[in-house]
Amino acid sequence: MHRNKYGIILPFLAPALILYSLFVIYPYAQAMYVAFTKWKGLRKSPRFVGLDNFEKMLGDDKFWNALSNNLIYLVFLPIITLGFALFMAFMISQKVRFSNFYRVTFFFPQVMSVVAIGILWSFVYHPTIGIFSSLLKAVGIENPPIWLGDPDTALWSIVAVTVWQSAGFFMVIFMAGMLSIPKSLYEAAALDGAGRGSTFFRITFPLLWENTRSSLVFITVIAMDMFGITFTMTQGGPDRSTDVLATLLYEHAFLHSRFGYATSIAMVYFVIVIVLTLLIFRVTRRETIEF
Amino acid sequence: MYQVSRWSAVSTQTVLIGWAVTVIFPMIWMIYSSFKTDQELFFSPWAPPVELQWDNFARAWTKAHVGEYLLNTLIVVVPALLLTLIISAMAAYVLARFEFVGRRFLFYMFLSGMLFPVFLALVPLFNLVNQLKMLNTFHGLILVYIAYSLPFTIFFLTGFFKTLPTEIEESAIMDGANPYQVFFKVMLPMASPGLISMGIFNFLGMWNQYVLPLVLISDESKYMLSQGLAFMLFKQFYENDWSALFAALTIIMVPTLIVYITFQKQIQDGITTGALKG
Numbered sequence: 001m002h003r004n005k006y007g008i009i010l011p012f013l014a015p016a017l018i019l020y021s022l023f024v025i026y027p028y029a030q031a032m033y034v035a036f037t038k039w040k041g042l043r044k045s046p047r048f049v050g051l052d053n054f055e056k057m058l059g060d061d062k063f064w065n066a067l068s069n070n071l072i073y074l075v076f077l078p079i080i081t082l083g084f085a086l087f088m089a090f091m092i093s094q095k096v097r098f099s100n101f102y103r104v105t106f107f108f109p110q111v112m113s114v115v116a117i118g119i120l121w122s123f124v125y126h127p128t129i130g131i132f133s134s135l136l137k138a139v140g141i142e143n144p145p146i147w148l149g150d151p152d153t154a155l156w157s158i159v160a161v162t163v164w165q166s167a168g169f170f171m172v173i174f175m176a177g178m179l180s181i182p183k184s185l186y187e188a189a190a191l192d193g194a195g196r197g198s199t200f201f202r203i204t205f206p207l208l209w210e211n212t213r214s215s216l217v218f219i220t221v222i223a224m225d226m227f228g229i230t231f232t233m234t235q236g237g238p239d240r241s242t243d244v245l246a247t248l249l250y251e252h253a254f255l256h257s258r259f260g261y262a263t264s265i266a267m268v269y270f271v272i273v274i275v276l277t278l279l280i281f282r283v284t285r286r287e288t289i290e291f
Numbered sequence: 292m293y294q295v296s297r298w299s300a301v302s303t304q305t306v307l308i309g310w311a312v313t314v315i316f317p318m319i320w321m322i323y324s325s326f327k328t329d330q331e332l333f334f335s336p337w338a339p340p341v342e343l344q345w346d347n348f349a350r351a352w353t354k355a356h357v358g359e360y361l362l363n364t365l366i367v368v369v370p371a372l373l374l375t376l377i378i379s380a381m382a383a384y385v386l387a388r389f390e391f392v393g394r395r396f397l398f399y400m401f402l403s404g405m406l407f408p409v410f411l412a413l414v415p416l417f418n419l420v421n422q423l424k425m426l427n428t429f430h431g432l433i434l435v436y437i438a439y440s441l442p443f444t445i446f447f448l449t450g451f452f453k454t455l456p457t458e459i460e461e462s463a464i465m466d467g468a469n470p471y472q473v474f475f476k477v478m479l480p481m482a483s484p485g486l487i488s489m490g491i492f493n494f495l496g497m498w499n500q501y502v503l504p505l506v507l508i509s510d511e512s513k514y515m516l517s518q519g520l521a522f523m524l525f526k527q528f529y530e531n532d533w534s535a536l537f538a539a540l541t542i543i544m545v546p547t548l549i550v551y552i553t554f555q556k557q558i559q560d561g562i563t564t565g566a567l568k569g
Contacts, residue, residue, distance in 0.1 A: 005391065006391070007470065008385065008389075008470040013381070013385055013397070015382075016381070016382035016401070016445065019378070019437055020401065020404065020441050020442070023435050023439070024439060027416040028407050031414065039414075091306065094303070096307065102307050102311060105311050105314055106310065106314060108314065108548070111558060116543055119520060122524070123324075124317050124320075128336070129333055129336050130336060168314070169562070227410075253413060259414045262413075262414055263413075266408075266413065266414075269408060269410055270410075273408055277406075
């Protein structure tokens with residue numbers, strides 16, 4: 001069909017290949033080596049040190065602290081965000097009034113820049129100019145904590161903002177799945193006298209498997225990242241209570257020029273994401289239901 | 292469908308309205324607060340402005356450089372977005388429609404870029420861009436933006452080109468069109484829905500990008516919008532011009548809001564089909 005096809009294949013692939021190899025593949029490949037080096041400052045060159053960085057990590061309190069904060073996000077963000085998103089998606093797809101208004105509104109924070117969201121919420125939480133604490137005072141809570149300034153509440157304040165930002169996005173993903181479920185299944189369930197709860201657990205949720213899996217992978221990536229929101233709201237503080245692997249490795253690399261150690265932390269970060277993604281695919285592997 | 296009781300319809304609406312208020316109110320508060328004086332911000336956080344302080348916006352635009360950051364962002368995002376779409380479409384077309392040695396390998400190679408978190412590449416990328424003498428340059432950032440948008444865009448568009456019918460393409464070849472004409476005059480127009488989806492998806496990603504400029508641009512006069520906003524926030528801690536920062540946030544958020552409301556259908560589709568296919 002195509003004459004002299006190599007006349008088009010090469011020139012059409014070349015720009016993508018060159019840019020991708022240079023700026024994506026090469027840095028990732030180099031990272032695999034840099035993680036095993038000591039490299040302080042751009043003027044010097046990396047020196048191979050084997051597993052030294054990882055050994056140092058084992059005894060590094062800051063590393064364990066950051067990792068445990070990521071783990072808290074990994075446990076609570078999926079439960080709260082996906083649970084809430086699923087709940088709202090189910091309610092909205094039940095032909096409630098104003099459902100379109102809700103869908104458009106709830107999704108909006110997903111479009112906003114994470115920096116704008118971080119700043120907006122650091123204002124909302126602010127002890128004097130903020131509205132949140134004065135709202136609590138108005139309903140009778142005498143001494144609300146200084147949300148982002150208190151190591152006990154800072155992390156949970158960030159959890160709340162992340163739920164606020166992403167619940168609408170996951171709701172839309174679940175709704176996309178719900179819309180593709182044939183009406184006849186619901187009609188049959190209604191004839192059998194099923195109520196709202198059993199309709200949800202027996203029909204809707206089992207048929208949303210694919211959407212649940214994608215959502216789990218996404219929220220895992222979000223929970224491991226958290227860089228933008230943390231960096232704008234708390235910079236990992238107070239007292240490192242909101243530090244995560246991403247902010248810690250950024251600090252090592254670009255504040256202290258510890259390039260080797262920073263990259264070895266990034267390596268741990270990468271391995272966790274990959275392992276969790278594979279695990280999610282494995283656990284949720286089921287026969288897809290065709291209808 | 293089954294009967295929904297009155298009580299449960301009311302409780303459903305209560306939850307939904309409650310969440311709608313939680314989502315919208317912080318933004319409304321931000322907008323009306325950006326017209327207040329610093330005094331009013333501190334002593335009556337809930338109250339509307341006594342008098343509209345338009346000067347807050349003037350200070351945000353000039354003194355806090357929001358205008359400059361906005362221009363910088365446009366200078367980077369517009370070419371990066373257009374080039375991403377054209378370069379990805381060319382590669383995707385070839386990957387979708389031609390048989391050649393190494394086709395599958397190349398496809399999976401591009402695909403693998405989606406697996407890696409950008410944080411893993413950060414240090415070597417910084418070093419590379421430094422060696423290329425492209426730190427603190429717009430063209431350096433443009434090239435990096437394009438490169439990191441390629442994997443998903445090529446993946447998505449390859450799938451898209453595969454779904455397009457082959458007849459029109461074949462008849463164009465019969466009529467003696469060369470491969471370039473086939474691509475630019477026949478295939479690209481047919482692929483426009485896919486290009487629009489990817490355009491929206493990548494635009495939002497690039498417009499809101501934070502980590503890459505943070506690492507690659509350190510010259511204040513070349514900051515991107517998100518970076519500039521964060522920088523303003525850090526400065527407020529000792530400069531205390533909060534009202535200008537509220538105004539800056541409003542300047543940035545209101546256009547996003549208008550664009551979103553206008554194109555909300557396409558934006559939601561662009562993001563969610565992107566997300567679900569990925």
